[in-house]
Amino acid sequence: DIQMTQSPSSLSASVGDRVSITCRASQSISTSLNWYQQKPGKAPNLLIYGASSLQIGVPSRFSGSGSGTDFTLTISSLQLEDFATYYCQQSDSTPLTFGGGTNVKIK
Amino acid sequence: QVQLRESGPGLVKPLETLSLTCTVSGDSVISGLNYWSWIRQPPGKGLEWIAYIFYTGNTNHNPSLKSRITVSIDTSKNHFSLNLSSVTAADTAVYFCARGAYSGTYYFDYWGQGNLVTVSS
Numbered sequence: 001d002i003q004m005t006q007s008p009s010s011l012s013a014s015v016g017d018r019v020s021i022t023c024r025a026s027q028s029i030s031t032s033l034n035w036y037q038q039k040p041g042k043a044p045n046l047l048i049y050g051a052s053s054l055q056i057g058v059p060s061r062f063s064g065s066g067s068g069t070d071f072t073l074t075i076s077s078l079q080l081e082d083f084a085t086y087y088c089q090q091s092d093s094t095p096l097t098f099g100g101g102t103n104v105k106i107k
Numbered sequence: 108q109v110q111l112r113e114s115g116p117g118l119v120k121p122l123e124t125l126s127l128t129c130t131v132s133g134d135s136v137i138s139g140l141n142y143w144s145w146i147r148q149p150p151g152k153g154l155e156w157i158a159y160i161f162y163t164g165n166t167n168h169n170p171s172l173k174s175r176i177t178v179s180i181d182t183s184k185n186h187f188s189l190n191l192s193s194v195t196a197a198d199t200a201v202y203f204c205a206r207g208a209y210s211g212t213y214y215f216d217y218w219g220q221g222n223l224v225t226v227s228s
Contacts, residue, residue: 034214043203043218050212091213095169096156
């Protein structure tokens with residue numbers, strides 16, 4: 001199984017901050033990496049697919065980069081509605097696996 | 108607008124079978140390269156992929172759940188289903204269904220709202 005390791009597991013930030021979350025795969029997954037945002041009591045929402053493609057309707061302050069084993073989700077200017085938990089997910093091979101999540105909290 | 112909705116009991120007794128159905132609207136389960144998936148999330152924890160199924164009936168499931176999983180699809184009703192047998196308290200979770208779409212890679216672009224299933228006697 002491909003293990004996905006996210007860091008940090010949580011972070012505190014202020015509105016307007018630039019925030020980066022990293023995701024590392026235990027083996028190369030090319031660009032088969034997706035990012036989701038989840039708010040309490042809700043289903044995850046797709047932000048980025050294929051490591052860097054922005055899902056339709058997602059604000060342009062979200063961006064993704066990376067390939068191989070190391071990936072980054074960046075929020076260029078954090079907004080109130082961005083306080084949530086973020087998950088990466090690899091779709092290179094089954095079993096499909098998710099990172100442990102990063103909880104973005106208000107400082 | 109594509110919508111998915113899970114349905115099924117909220118409480119299942121230990122060692123019984125958990126059964127959930129996901130009804131799809133706004134799209135056909137017979138649609139190109141899409142697959143239809145189940146994902147779960149224990150309370151306060153992360154996401155775990157369970158299985159997916161294509162409209163052809165081809166399936167793939169998480170080996171961690173071994174032979175307890177059965178997934179099926181009914182193209183005439185535009186829904187797909189999950190059976191998880193011999194449940195224990197460790198199977199208590201919110202169960203999501205989701206569409207796996209393809210554009211160079213697969214990703215989950217539409218999700219149901221989730222169905223909390225508690226395993227308890």
